[in-house]
Amino acid sequence: MPADRLKSLEKRTRYDPHEVEGRVFARWEEAGIFHPEPEGSAGENYSIAVPPPNVTGVLHMGHALNGSIQDACIRLARMRGRRTKWIFGTDHAGIGTQVKVEEALAADGVTKEDLGREKFEERVWRWREEHGSLITEQYKRLGASLDYEDERFTMDEAYARAVLEVFVRLHEKGVVYRDNYMVNWDPGTRSAISDLEVEQKQVEDSLYLVDYPLESGSGSLTIATVRPETILADTAIAVNPADDRYSRLIGETAILPLVGRRLEVIADEYVDPEFGTGALKITPGHDPNDFEIGRSHGLEEISVIGEDGRLTDAAPERFRGMPVDEARKAVVAALREEGLVSGTQPYVHDVPHSHRSGMRIEPLISLQWFCDMTELARPAIEVVEEGKVRFHPDSPWTGVYLRWLREIRPWCISRQLWWGHQIPAWYRGDEVHVGMEPPDGDGWERDPDVLDTWFSSALWPFATLGWPEDTPEYGAFYPTDVLSTARDIIFLWVARMVMFGIEFTGEPPFTDVPIHSVIQAPDGRRMSKSLGTGIDPLDEIESHGADALRFGLLAMSSTQDVRYSPQRVKQGEDLANKLWNASRLILLGAAEDASPSAAAAETIEDRWIVSRLERTTREASELLDGFHFSPAALRLYEVFWSEICDWYLELAKPRLYSGDNAGVSAVLLHALERVLVLLHPVMPFATEEIWSYLPGERGLLAVAPWPEPDESLLDTEAERQLGQVIEAVTELRSYRDAVGAKASADIPGRLHADGYDDASRGQIARLARFSFMPEEHENGDVLATLPIPGGAVQVLPSEAFDPEEGEKKLTAKRDQLRGEIERGEKKLANKGFVQKAPPEVVEEERRKLEEYRRALERLGS
RNA sequence: GGGCGCGUAGCUCAGUGGGAGAGCGCUCGCCUCACACGCGAGAGGUCGCUGGUUCGAACCCAGCCGCGCCCACCA
Numbered sequence: 001m002p003a004d005r006l007k008s009l010e011k012r013t014r015y016d017p018h019e020v021e022g023r024v025f026a027r028w029e030e031a032g033i034f035h036p037e038p039e040g041s042a043g044e045n046y047s048i049a050v051p052p053p054n055v056t057g058v059l060h061m062g063h064a065l066n067g068s069i070q071d072a073c074i075r076l077a078r079m080r081g082r083r084t085k086w087i088f089g090t091d092h093a094g095i096g097t098q099v100k101v102e103e104a105l106a107a108d109g110v111t112k113e114d115l116g117r118e119k120f121e122e123r124v125w126r127w128r129e130e131h132g133s134l135i136t137e138q139y140k141r142l143g144a145s146l147d148y149e150d151e152r153f154t155m156d157e158a159y160a161r162a163v164l165e166v167f168v169r170l171h172e173k174g175v176v177y178r179d180n181y182m183v184n185w186d187p188g189t190r191s192a193i194s195d196l197e198v199e200q201k202q203v204e205d206s207l208y209l210v211d212y213p214l215e216s217g218s219g220s221l222t223i224a225t226v227r228p229e230t231i232l233a234d235t236a237i238a239v240n241p242a243d244d245r246y247s248r249l250i251g252e253t254a255i256l257p258l259v260g261r262r263l264e265v266i267a268d269e270y271v272d273p274e275f276g277t278g279a280l281k282i283t284p285g286h287d288p289n290d291f292e293i294g295r296s297h298g299l300e301e302i303s304v305i306g307e308d309g310r311l312t313d314a315a316p317e318r319f320r321g322m323p324v325d326e327a328r329k330a331v332v333a334a335l336r337e338e339g340l341v342s343g344t345q346p347y348v349h350d351v352p353h354s355h356r357s358g359m360r361i362e363p364l365i366s367l368q369w370f371c372d373m374t375e376l377a378r379p380a381i382e383v384v385e386e387g388k389v390r391f392h393p394d395s396p397w398t399g400v401y402l403r404w405l406r407e408i409r410p411w412c413i414s415r416q417l418w419w420g421h422q423i424p425a426w427y428r429g430d431e432v433h434v435g436m437e438p439p440d441g442d443g444w445e446r447d448p449d450v451l452d453t454w455f456s457s458a459l460w461p462f463a464t465l466g467w468p469e470d471t472p473e474y475g476a477f478y479p480t481d482v483l484s485t486a487r488d489i490i491f492l493w494v495a496r497m498v499m500f501g502i503e504f505t506g507e508p509p510f511t512d513v514p515i516h517s518v519i520q521a522p523d524g525r526r527m528s529k530s531l532g533t534g535i536d537p538l539d540e541i542e543s544h545g546a547d548a549l550r551f552g553l554l555a556m557s558s559t560q561d562v563r564y565s566p567q568r569v570k571q572g573e574d575l576a577n578k579l580w581n582a583s584r585l586i587l588l589g590a591a592e593d594a595s596p597s598a599a600a601a602e603t604i605e606d607r608w609i610v611s612r613l614e615r616t617t618r619e620a621s622e623l624l625d626g627f628h629f630s631p632a633a634l635r636l637y638e639v640f641w642s643e644i645c646d647w648y649l650e651l652a653k654p655r656l657y658s659g660d661n662a663g664v665s666a667v668l669l670h671a672l673e674r675v676l677v678l679l680h681p682v683m684p685f686a687t688e689e690i691w692s693y694l695p696g697e698r699g700l701l702a703v704a705p706w707p708e709p710d711e712s713l714l715d716t717e718a719e720r721q722l723g724q725v726i727e728a729v730t731e732l733r734s735y736r737d738a739v740g741a742k743a744s745a746d747i748p749g750r751l752h753a754d755g756y757d758d759a760s761r762g763q764i765a766r767l768a769r770f771s772f773m774p775e776e777h778e779n780g781d782v783l784a785t786l787p788i789p790g791g792a793v794q795v796l797p798s799e800a801f802d803p804e805e806g807e808k809k810l811t812a813k814r815d816q817l818r819g820e821i822e823r824g825e826k827k828l829a830n831k832g833f834v835q836k837a838p839p840e841v842v843e844e845e846r847r848k849l850e851e852y853r854r855a856l857e858r859l860g861s
Numbered sequence: 862g863g864g865c866g867c868g869u870a871g872c873u874c875a876g877u878g879g880g881a882g883a884g885c886g887c888u889c890g891c892c893u894c895a896c897a898c899g900c901g902a903g904a905g906g907u908c909g910c911u912g913g914u915u916c917g918a919a920c921c922c923a924g925c926c927g928c929g930c931c932c933a934c935c936a
Contacts, residue, residue, distance in 0.1 A: 009895095013895075013896065014896085014898080015896095015898090200932095200933085207936080223936080224936060225936060226936070227936085270934085270935085271935085271936085272935050272936085274935090275935050275936065276935080276936060277936095279936095280935085280936055281936075283936095287934080287936080288934050289934040289935080289936075290934090290936085291934090292934075347936095349935085349936090350933090395865095396864090396865055396866075396931095399864085399865080400864085400865075400931075400932090403864075403932080404931095404932080407932090407933095487930090487931085488931095491931095491932095518930095522872095522873080524929095555874095555883095555884080556873075556874075556884095558874075558875075560866070560867070560930095561866095561867090561929080561930080562873080562874070563872095563873060563874085564873090565872090565873050565874075565884080565885085566873095566885090567872085567873070567884055567885040567886090568873080568874090568884065568885085570884080570885075570898080571883090571884050571885080573898065574884095574896095574898050574899095576898095577896070577898050577899095578895090578896065578898080578899085580895085580896080581895040581896035581898095581899085582895060582896075583895080584895050584896080585895035585896085586895085588895080589895085630874090630875075631875080634875080634883065634884085637883090637884090638883080645895090645896090646900085646901095649895080650900095653894095657894085730901095730902090733901060733902065734901095734902060734903085736890095736901085736902080737889080737890070737901070737902040737903075738902080738903095740889095740890080741890095742890095743890065743891050743893075743901085744891090744893080769893095820880085823880075824880090827879095827880090827916090827917085830916060830917085831916080832915090832916025832917080833879090833916045833917065834916080835916075836915090836916050836917090837879070837916065837917075838879085841879055844879090845879090845880090848880085
């Protein structure tokens, strides 16, 4: 490296992410290390498929956290020398994208119907061209080492073929079928949606009591309903067979008000005699429960509410065409006119709403495509039970996953949209053709519906790699290793990927599923644009740097939801800066020809830091391998900041600045090199930048080898000895502070303690700013005796402080020691403790008690 | 209705059987030749409440009080 390059560090006392990040990222891209050649087997290689962001989306905190997690995994694997691919791509996001484009059209006063389907789809593709690259650039800003050269999109031709092939094959197996069935109709998007896209919301309604006259003329039956407009589609009345009030009426007939239809009174266990009047109107066309009851009793299914949310021709003429809300009022008014409403009461209950449009779900019977999940679920349950797919943390997510799969229900997969994978089914009269290609002959019409976006997402880990073709990419990278996500899409996506992966490839698509926090706004609310609670990761990168955001997100995240913590990001920013400055100290101070070497350790502190680095290496590897990202980040922070900076660098300075600095330079460089390596998965930019200043010819840190901990470098004795030095220095500093000693003045004293070599004694004196007299030195009274490990320091009089001030400190210290002694004695006097506690615990108690007694003795009373 | 989780320092959160931790904030002292985005020294918590198990409980068990999430077909 040119000497002036190193020299340039002298004045750069701040780490500047802006100056560094773009440049470093360009080096990675130019080196092509994010794009692996498709060689070797998936077992040797390492891959992760990114949860595809919506094509029109922008990076939010969830992406940023998950990106930080996945990138840490990917970078770790890459440094371990594995061929590594982080599969990149975007999702067409059916409804979301269609709605956005429709909104844009609306601004010009155009509807999609004005354009027609073909033109509309063109419009969406153009939209994608214009907006699709945004999130790619944002991932790059984060430092994500995705394989950008091999980007996929769920509407790409090859991917789309895979989707249709899956549909066709499942149809051949009879798993996918078309049926008239009760669906969740979303009047907002005018489409059916799946159960998972429905959310329950509490709603205040009125419960109406309505009298249905009996045909026999002997009175009436009173039912309770919150949806009087659906009365028009009633086809029976049900009562509990064990309900004495009504059992005699079973088999009788009631007359449906306003309509005049004859309704049989049927018996069904489902009816709760305690609720309402104990008599339930049955509306198979507009209520999921009634639908089930209706089917089991063979009742007629009448639909009075259409897909447009208005009453159909099946309703009496005066109500036809009315929107549901209006129809409700009209029906109630009509019933009142006939004197059939015998009461109303306010009623609060949960009502299904569309997750997408927010509108109240209209349950209705509709001809839709469904996917029966029971056969697919079985092996997906097994692989998790057998530990072939593991959730992290295991609890509660394994249980959550299994419970859902064990009670899985059919999945409505058709959507009444234009943007998506159009269902490969053609109809001609009663004929149905399902296949990859249109049928021969005239008069066939293709099903206008598209597939649920999650249907195509379920193929993501293998369709991105070229399945169903046996491509080199598929061979080299499938199955993938890790799937990282938040808990909200375990059912929507994770479980379905496992099911489809096993069904079509014979193998689960990944092995480890870390489930990370959902990041909430600092005030505990959901982070959301509409609430104004969102924090833009790009803003955070702009003001603190990508490394800072990555560190902060990893440090604040855990297994449960967390509030966004700006302090953690600040901590990351400070860490990057500290790293930068410690590096300047080492790089500018090290001997010119020095290179990193643990073997160069010559003093206790050298051996100590070398040993600590090996332990830290082991710890960091274990924590990252166990998907414990927050402890890993915080542990590395602590070791670097406290052990390396606060202690080792300070201990090393005298030798570094002496003429004989070869050994210490080598150890300092070793420590720096190791820290950069260990921190790289978390803070890739700053570490890569500093790495380029290390001596010697070296490639990118991003592909530098991740170290295996070297047991032979562990040095328990050095760790013990330096631990004593640290304790002694801290004790003496504390005294200095208590007596108000001038910061610049040394305090004279005498060191009487065992277990310190001359070098350590010198270090203690220097760091604590004491000057130790020779033991035989006589210089007036001893003002205080300060216990340190292995002995004590006698404080001698000086100008540096007022000894009176020290008395308070010493008294407090004595009190503290007496307290400790009392506690220890009490514990050891407890026979139960001595007899039942593990011997090493008792022994440790005894040792500590002795130590405290000796310390108190030295302190005097 | 069922299930899961949370309640620890002023704030945000770790810790899951043997003496209460981090970052930020706060107090005091320092521009000590890497860093004032810094250095040193501190203050601050009966670990939601009540019982129980244990020689020993923030940690295990039960109940209670608050808060949250997921699932669910009582009109």
